[in-house]
Each structure stands twice: as C-alpha cells, then as structure tokens.
Amino acid sequence: MVDLRNLNxxxxxxxxxxxxxxLLPPVVLAADEPFFIxxxxxxxxxxxAAASLDLILGxxxxxxxxxxxxxxxxxxxxxxxxxxxxxxxxxxGLFPGSDNALIVWPLAxxxxxxxxxxxxxxxxxxxxxxxxxxxxxxxQMLYFFFVSLETYGGDDGLSMYGRSRFPGLDLSxxxxxxxxxxxLLLLFLWLGHRLTRSRFGMVxxxxxxxxxxxxxLGFPVYRYKLACFTIAGAVAGLSGAxxxxxxxxxxxxxxxxTKSGEIMVMTIMGxxxxxxxxxxxxxxxxxxxxxxxxxxxxxxxxxxxLLILIVLFAKRGIYGWLVGREGGx
Amino acid sequence: xxxxLLRANSLVKHFGAIPASDGLSLEVRPGEIHALIGxxxxxxxTAIAQLSGEMRPDAGEVYFGGRDITRxxxxxxxRAGLARSFQITSLFLGFTAEDNVAMAIQAHQGHSFRFWxxxxxxxxxxxxxxDVLARVGLGARADVVSxxxxxxxxxxxxxxxxxxxxxxxxxxxxxxxxxxxxxxxxMMELLAGLKGSLxxxxxxxxxxxxxxLADRITVLVYGRAIASGAPAEIRANAEVRxxxxxxxx
Amino acid sequence: MTALLVLEQLLNGLQLGVMLFLLxxxxxxxxxxxxxxxxxxxxLYMVGAFVAAxxxxxxxxxxxxxxxxxxxxxxxxxxxxxxxxxxxYERNHLDQVLATFGLILFFNELVRIxxxxxxxxxDVPEALSGTVEIVPGAPYPAFRLxxxxxxxxxxxxxxxxxxxxxxxxxxxxxxSNREMVGALGVDVKLLFTLVFGLGAALAGLAGAMAGxxxxxxxxMGEGVLILTFVVIVIGGIGSxxxxxxxxxxxxxVDTLGRAFLPTLLRLVVEPATADGVGASLSSMxxxxxxxxxxxxxxxxxxxxxx
Numbered sequence: 016m017v018d019l020r021n022l023n024x025x026x027x028x029x030x031x032x033x034x035x036x037x038l039l040p041p042v043v044l045a046a047d048e049p050f051f052i053x054x055x056x057x058x059x060x061x062x063x064a065a066a067s068l069d070l071i072l073g074x075x076x077x078x079x080x081x082x083x084x085x086x087x088x089x090x091x092x093x094x095x096x097x098x099x100x101x102x103x104x105x106x107x108g109l110f111p112g113s114d115n116a117l118i119v120w121p122l123a124x125x126x127x128x129x130x131x132x133x134x135x136x137x138x139x140x141x142x143x144x145x146x147x148x149x150x151x152x153x154x155q156m157l158y159f160f161f162v163s164l165e166t167y168g169g170d171d172g173l174s175m176y177g178r179s180r181f182p183g184l185d186l187s188x189x190x191x192x193x194x195x196x197x198x199l200l201l202l203f204l205w206l207g208h209r210l211t212r213s214r215f216g217m218v219x220x221x222x223x224x225x226x227x228x229x230x231x232l233g234f235p236v237y238r239y240k241l242a243c244f245t246i247a248g249a250v251a252g253l254s255g256a257x258x259x260x261x262x263x264x265x266x267x268x269x270x271x272x273t274k275s276g277e278i279m280v281m282t283i284m285g286x287x288x289x290x291x292x293x294x295x296x297x298x299x300x301x302x303x304x305x306x307x308x309x310x311x312x313x314x315x316x317x318x319x320x321l322l323i324l325i326v327l328f329a330k331r332g333i334y335g336w337l338v339g340r341e342g343g344x
Numbered sequence: 345x346x347x348x349l350l351r352a353n354s355l356v357k358h359f360g361a362i363p364a365s366d367g368l369s370l371e372v373r374p375g376e377i378h379a380l381i382g383x384x385x386x387x388x389x390t391a392i393a394q395l396s397g398e399m400r401p402d403a404g405e406v407y408f409g410g411r412d413i414t415r416x417x418x419x420x421x422x423r424a425g426l427a428r429s430f431q432i433t434s435l436f437l438g439f440t441a442e443d444n445v446a447m448a449i450q451a452h453q454g455h456s457f458r459f460w461x462x463x464x465x466x467x468x469x470x471x472x473x474x475d476v477l478a479r480v481g482l483g484a485r486a487d488v489v490s491x492x493x494x495x496x497x498x499x500x501x502x503x504x505x506x507x508x509x510x511x512x513x514x515x516x517x518x519x520x521x522x523x524x525x526x527x528x529x530x531m532m533e534l535l536a537g538l539k540g541s542l543x544x545x546x547x548x549x550x551x552x553x554x555x556x557l558a559d560r561i562t563v564l565v566y567g568r569a570i571a572s573g574a575p576a577e578i579r580a581n582a583e584v585r586x587x588x589x590x591x592x593x
Numbered sequence: 594m595t596a597l598l599v600l601e602q603l604l605n606g607l608q609l610g611v612m613l614f615l616l617x618x619x620x621x622x623x624x625x626x627x628x629x630x631x632x633x634x635x636x637l638y639m640v641g642a643f644v645a646a647x648x649x650x651x652x653x654x655x656x657x658x659x660x661x662x663x664x665x666x667x668x669x670x671x672x673x674x675x676x677x678x679x680x681x682y683e684r685n686h687l688d689q690v691l692a693t694f695g696l697i698l699f700f701n702e703l704v705r706i707x708x709x710x711x712x713x714x715x716d717v718p719e720a721l722s723g724t725v726e727i728v729p730g731a732p733y734p735a736f737r738l739x740x741x742x743x744x745x746x747x748x749x750x751x752x753x754x755x756x757x758x759x760x761x762x763x764x765x766x767x768x769s770n771r772e773m774v775g776a777l778g779v780d781v782k783l784l785f786t787l788v789f790g791l792g793a794a795l796a797g798l799a800g801a802m803a804g805x806x807x808x809x810x811x812x813m814g815e816g817v818l819i820l821t822f823v824v825i826v827i828g829g830i831g832s833x834x835x836x837x838x839x840x841x842x843x844x845x846v847d848t849l850g851r852a853f854l855p856t857l858l859r860l861v862v863e864p865a866t867a868d869g870v871g872a873s874l875s876s877m878x879x880x881x882x883x884x885x886x887x888x889x890x891x892x893x894x895x896x897x898x899x
Contacts, residue, residue: 072687078686080690137884137887140891141891143628144624144628144686144830145826145830145891147630147686147690148630148822148826149883151819151822152822152883156876156877156880159876160873160877162876163876164869165872209460209462210459212462212463212464213458213459213461213462213463214450214461214466214469215458216463217447217450217464218450221436221439221447224436224438227398228434228505229447230417230418231398231419231427231434232419232422232447232448232505233419233420233422233452234456235419239456239457242457272815279690279691283687283691313702313705313706315699315701316698316699316703316706318698319696319700319702320699322691322692322694322698323677323691323692323695326684326691326692327680330688
C-alpha cells in the first residue's frame with residue numbers, strides 16, 4: 016500500500032486524477048448529468064491519441080502533422096467492418112464484416128500501424144520542414160481518398176447502428192464503455208512508460224537529443240524512428256476505433272488536417288514528453304471547447320492567440336505546472 | 345600494403361568547382377597513432393567525413409580491414425569498428441555523463457529492439473559505462489548532466505563514448521580543440537595510454553602534440569597527401585617545409 | 594474532338610499550376626531563407642480573396658478589387674511578420690507550426706466575424722467574361738487565359754528580380770547560406786520583412802484571381818495551402834524554379850487525372866468500378882507523384898541547400 020504521507024507531488028497528481036476518473040460515472044449519474052460520461056469518454060479516447068502522438072513528438076522529436084490520418088483509418092476499419100457485418104456482405108468480396116471488438120479493435124491497430132509503416136518509410140527519409148509537410152500531405156491524401164470513397168458514404172461518412180460487441184460486457188452502456196476506454200488508456204500509459212525507459216526508448220530519446228551522434232555511435236536510426244512511428248500510428252488507430260464506437264459514426268472529417276493540429280495542440284498544452292501530460296491537455300482543451308463555445312460561437316478567435324502565447328511562454332504545459340519542477344522535462 | 349587497417353584510395357570530393365579531396369590516399373596500420381595535418385582548408389574535415397561515412401566521395405574507395413566500405417553509411421562503419429569523435433563536441437546534453445556512455449555501450453551490444461526492461465537499471469550497460477568513465481578520468485562525474493560539465497570534461501566524455509564502442513580505429517577530429525593547457529596535457533596522457541591497444545587517426549593543429557604522439561604523419565595540402573612517414577622524415581621533408589611547416593614555424 | 598478536350602484540360606491544368614506557383618513562390622522563399630514553416634500563408638490568400646470580392650462589389654470593378662487585394666495582403670503579411678513571426682525564427686519547427694496554426698484559427702474566425710459565415714460568389718469581370726478560340730472550334734474562357742498570362746508575367750518578374758537585382762542576389766544567398774547574408778552587413782530583418790511582404794502580395798494576387806473561379810469562403814486557404822506544400826516538397830525548399838516546375842506538374846497531374854483517369858480505367862475494368870477507382874486514384878494522384886519524386890530525390894527536384 017502506498018503511504019499517503021510520503022507521496023511526492025507528481026504521485027499525488029496521478030492519484031487524484033485516477034480517483035477522479037474512476038469516480039466520475041457514479042457522481043455524474045447521481046447528479047443526473049449523463050452527458051458528461053460521453054464527454055469524459057471522449058477525453059479518454061483523445062487522450063490515448065495525444066499520448067500516442069507524444070511518443071513520436073515529445074520523446075522522438077519528430078514533428079508529425081498527420082496523426083489524425085491513423086486516427087481516422089482506425090475509425091474507418093471499425094465502421095467498414097461494422098457495415099459489412101450489418102449487411103451480411105463481404106469486404107472486397109474477401110472476408111465478412113464483424114462487430115466483435117476483440118476482432119475489429121486489433122484490426123484497426125494493425126491497419127493503422129501498417130499505414131504508419133508505409134507513410135513513415137517515405138517521410139522519415141527526410142527531416143525538418145520536409146517531414147512536417149509530407150506527413151501533412153499524406154494525411155490530406157487519405158482525407159481525399161475517403162471523401163471519394165462513395166461505397167462507404169464519401170463526404171457524408173458512415174453511420175453505424177450500435178457499438179461493437181465485447182464478450183461479457185455491454186458496450187452500448189455508456190458507463191461500461193467509459194471504463195473500457197479508461198482501462199485501455201491506463202494500459203497504454205503503463206506500457207508506454209515502460210517503453211520510454213527501455214533500451215528502445217533510450218535510442219528514441221537519443222535521436223531527439225542528437226541524431227548525428229547516434230549515427231556515429233552505430234545506430235541505424237531510421238529503423239528505430241520508423242518502429243516508433245509505427246507504434247504511435249497503431250495506438251492512434253485504436254483511439255480512432257474507440258471514437259467510432261463512441262459516436263457510432265465515422266467520416267472523413269476525422270482526418271481533416273485541423274484534427275491533426277488539434278491533437279498536436281492538446282499534446283503540447285498538456286506537456287510534451289511526459290506521456291500522461293497530453294491526457295491533461297486533452298481534458299483541458301475539450302473542457303475549454305465546451306465552455307467557450309457555449310459562450311460564443313467565435314471561440315476560436317480566443318484559442319488562436321492563446322496557442323501563440325502557450326508556445327511563447329508556457330511550453331512546460333499543464334502537467335509541468337501541476338507537478339512542479341521535478342516533473343516534465 | 346595489405347596490413348593496413350584503414351586504406352583510402354584516391355578519394356575525390358568536389359564542392360561545386362572546389363576540390364576538397366583531390367586524389368587523397370592514406371593508410372592507417374593496426375595499433376598506430378597516425379596524425380593527419382595540413383594548413384586550414386587543406387580538406388582535413390572533409391577527409392574525416394569521407395572516412396567515417398558521413399560524406400560519400402565522388403570517386404575513390406575506402407577499405408577497412410580489407411573490406412570495401414565505400415558504400416557503407418556512417419552507422420554501419422561504426423558497427424564495423426570505426427569510431428569517431430567530433431571537432432565540435434557532440435553529446436546528448438540533456439543526459440548525464442553515464443547515460444551518454446551507456447548509449448555508446450548499448451550501440452555496441454547489438455540491436456536495441458528491446459521494449460521492456462529499464463535501461464537505466466541495466467547492469468550490463470551501466471557497469472561498463474562506469475568503467476569507461478573511470479578510464480578517461482570522469483569516474484566522479486558520472487551523474488552530472490553533460491551540459492553542466494566543463495569544456496575539457498566534455499571532450500573527455502566525447503572520447504569515452506568513442507572508446508565505449510570498443511573500436512578497432514578511432515577517428516579523432518581535433519580532440520584538444522578549445523582546451524586549456526592543463527586539460528590538453530591530460531588528454532595527451534590519455535591518448536598516449538591508448539597507444540597500441542587500437543589505431544588512432546588524429547587530426548590536430550598543435551604540432552607539439554602531433555610530433556610527440558604520432559607514429560606516422562600524413563601531410564595534406566589542397567586535398568591531397570603530399571607526404572607520409574615517420575615524424576623525423578616529415579620534419580626533414582623539404583616539400584612539407586615549403587608548403588606548410590615553413591610558413592607556420 | 595478528343596484532342597480539343599485534352600487541350601482544354603491541359604490549359605486548366607496550366608491555370609491551376611500558375612495559381613499554385615503564385616502561392617508556392619512566396620512560401621518557398623520564406624522556408625528557404627528563414628528556415629521557417631508558415632502555415633498561415635493560406636490565410637493571406639483568403640484575405641486577398643475577401644478584400645478583392647468586397648472592393649469589386651462596391652466599385653463594380655474587378656481590377657480595382659485586384660489592385661486593392663495586393664497591398665492589403667502584403668500589409669497583413671508584413672504586420673503578422675513584425676508582430677508574431679519575427680519572434681519565431683530562432684525557435685524550433687514545432688513552435689512555428691503551433692503558432693502559425695494559432696494564426697490560422699484567428700484569421701478564419703476574424704474573417705467569419707467581419708464577412709459572416711456564408712460564401713461570397715464573385716462575377717467574372719465583364720471584359721474577360723467571354724471565350725477565346727485558341728484553335729478554331731475550341732473556345733476557352735478568357736478569364737482563365739488571363740490568369741495564365743498573369744502567372745507567366747509574375748514568373749518573369751521573379752526571374753528578373755532574383756537574377757538581376759541586389760535584393761535578388763541577397764535572396765539567393767540567403768536561401769543557400771543563411772549566415773552569410775548577415776555577414777554581408779545587410780539589414781536581415783528588413784530583408785525578411787520585405788520578402789515576407791512580397792510572398793504575401795503574391796498570395797493575395799492568387800486569392801483575388803481565384804475569387805471568380807471558386808467560392809470565397811472561410812477556410813479556402815487551407816486546402817490550397819496543402820497543395821502548395823506538395824508543390825514545394827516536389828520542387829525543393831527554397832527554390833523558385835523548383836516551385837514553378839512543381840506547381841505546373843501538380844496542376845497538370847491533378848487536372849488531367851481527374852479528367853481522364855476514370856475514362857482510361859473504363860478501357861480495362863467495368864464502368865462502375867472504373868469511376869469509383871478513378872475518382873479515388875485521381876484524388877490521390879499528386880500525393881503519389883510526391884512520393885515518387887521523394888523516393889527518387891529526397892530533397893526535391895531543385896534543392897537550394899547544398
């Protein structure tokens with residue numbers, strides 16, 4: 016048992032956040048505000064996406080501006096298979112659809128991961144400004160691909176008539192779905208934390224600090240960067256699958272380029288290179304969106320300059336501010 | 345001829361119309377300290393870059409241990425046993441001294457597709473890292489973040505990282521650059537202590553250092569080697585005196 | 594008949610390429626000289642379009658709208674450079690991406706507040722509303738021809754500016770060696786602001802000319818911005834010549850792909866599949882072009898940095 020008197024500030028922040036996350040559904044249900052469960056689920060799911068971006072952005076120093084592509088493709092994997100399952104038809108005449116979460120979620124990760132492997136293989140041959148523009152361009156390519164894909168709804172997207180099934184659980188119940196999202200996020204944060212401390216994680220950190228030196232030491236850095244990019248893409252695919260389940264809807268707007276920008280903004284706002292920080296950033300961003308958009312439809316005129324101020328003056332992010340000097344980087 | 349560890353064969357490298365290497369040939373034998381000297385702009389840095397694999401020559405070949413490595417990248421050459429240090433200190437500044445060396449040890453231990461164990465608590469990385477730090481005299485500074493080390497200490501760390509990969513040949517690009525007198529002396533002692541255990545190709549401006557450390561010297565002028573031999577031969581070489589030493593000394 | 598159709602599509606592709614060149618020329622200089630990524634370049638295009646549309650509506654003259662759009666975009670661009678971007682040159686690319694992303698959100702919302710959320714549709718100017726028969730039997734809209742002509746004029750102007758003038762010499766020197774320009778004792782800050790203003794004016798020009806062709810609406814800058822990125826990646830960062838070649842390639846591939854890919858596919862597969870696959874393929878064609886160029890030449894066709 017953790018001795019509560021000996022908690023440092025960082026552990027205290029983690030403990031409070033975890034307790035709040037676990038207690039949220041009973042509290043908001045008691046207050047008769049069930050809407051907040053779905054908002055909180057969205058926070059957890061985007062938190063997963065932002066944390067996965069942090070793996071390449073914060074730890075690896077790779078400024079990828081196309082993360083929403085993997086998010087969207089993960090969502091479409093679930094949506095397309097669901098539709099075929101619903102219609103009893105076959106995908107490309109090859110295999111039947113499915114609404115089993117244990118099949119479609121890993122498949123979403125696989126498809127997004129393979130896509131990240133392909134996109135990374137091309138973009139990581141370059142660096143700097145090229146890398147930013149190329150990742151952005153690839154995401155836009157996929158956006159247009161899905162817009163032109165009339166079979167699956169084109170511009171209008173694809174509606175599903177329910178969520179995936181999960182053996183032994185009722186995902187259509189918002190509370191159950193929320194806890195599944197929470198479990199998956201915690202699992203990733205734990206695995207990701209292990210990963211960043213491992214030998215592989217040291218290589219990724221080394222590449223961020225001094226890529227030229229890593230090459231001179233004998234590391235084939237391209238392979239490691241590509242592996243990191245692929246892992247992050249796969250996890251973003253999982254978060255896309257979850258959002259498809261939450262909203263029972265997928266559309267090309269999931270991977271429009273401003274979505275990549277938003278995920279990046281949330282990551283920075285929370286605190287880069289901390290893995291858990293971006294989750295705080297997501298929570299703050301979505302909350303701010305709710306509050307400001309209720310106040311004025313022109314809330315982005317506040318957000319824009321705020322972003323610039325954050326960049327200029329508050330790069331440690333919310334998490335860095337919460338845990339004080341010892342936290343963050 | 346065949347006992348050379350590293351052999352550069354007529355390297356040519358142009359930047360636009362300017363030749364930085366113009367038919368450069370060079371041999372480093374196992375275990376020797378070989379100095380590469382020449383006036384500014386003679387193409388020493390370009391030569392090092394081509395030997396280490398950061399730059400590809402327009403023509404010519406590089407052999408290492410008898411194997412043609414001309415088309416290998418810098419990382420593959422490093423794995424083959426060709427380590428280098430940088431003229432401008434190149435460290436992982438956010439890491440401690442020990443982390444820096446542990447990274448080099450990790451590079452030497454094969455692939456790093458290991459996603460699980462905590463690398464900072466891995467004795468197979470940390471123990472040898474501490475040994476190497478002790479060898480270069482940084483044993484007491486292991487936990488200092490490398491950005492906070494003194495300049496001379498950073499140069500020592502740079503050397504430690506190169507040594508940690510257990511190379512057969514060390515390319516040292518001005519290891520004493522920017523050092524004070526005492527620091528230079530320490531570095532000289534360190535290099536002298538390495539003599540015989542591995543080959544060193546040393547680029548250095550300080551002629552006292554070169555003539556007291558080197559077994560052989562190659563003189564580079566306008567991108568080509570005008571002379572190569574023992575220190576005494578080089579000192580006696582008229583062409584070298586005209587082209588270089590005469591102007592300096 | 595088919596030959597005429599191909600000719601028409603070639604001209605359409607040329608016209609799109611010219612528009613992209615106007616955007617890419619300014620942006621590639623900013624990338625090259627200042628090593629700065631600026632996502633807000635599309636916003637200047639949008640500002641140009643809105644100013645042109647408004648002035649044209651009040652005065653009834655497209656030319657006046659066009660003439661107003663150029664200085665308006667240049668002034669907005671230089672103001673943004675002075676206030677926000679100048680502090681970002683020394684920062685890393687991530688900071689630049691975020692801050693200029695913030696600028697886009699700001700400008701989009703500002704335009705929405707000033708002009709409202711609805712799209713504005715501009716008329717083609719009276720004098721250019723007709724068609725021209727370039728070859729007998731092939732009428733082509735005069736306005737589109739005018740755009741092509743304007744693009745060629747700008748390309749010639751830039752060629753003259755960059756190869757024959759002192760500013761051009763500094764721009765070239767800056768693109769290949771940033772430190773050197775400072776060492777020459779040039780007021781680098783002023784040079785940057787001027788280059789930025791020039792790029793902004795070209796973006797404004799593109800926006801004004803796009804007005805009668807597309808809807809003038811909030812967010813119109815972003816789609817074209819990403820196309821511009823593709824152009825710059827293909828051409829090589831910092832190279833105006835690369836921007837020209839890249840822009841024409843992208844314009845032609847995109848236009849011809851959309852026009853003819855489905856038809857060509859019908860020759861080998863059944864019509865319904867051909868239309869579907871053709872639409873998907875042609876929407877991705879320029880990105881596939883980009884991949885092909887990058888695999889062949891990772892730094893673009895005409896890399897400015899050694």
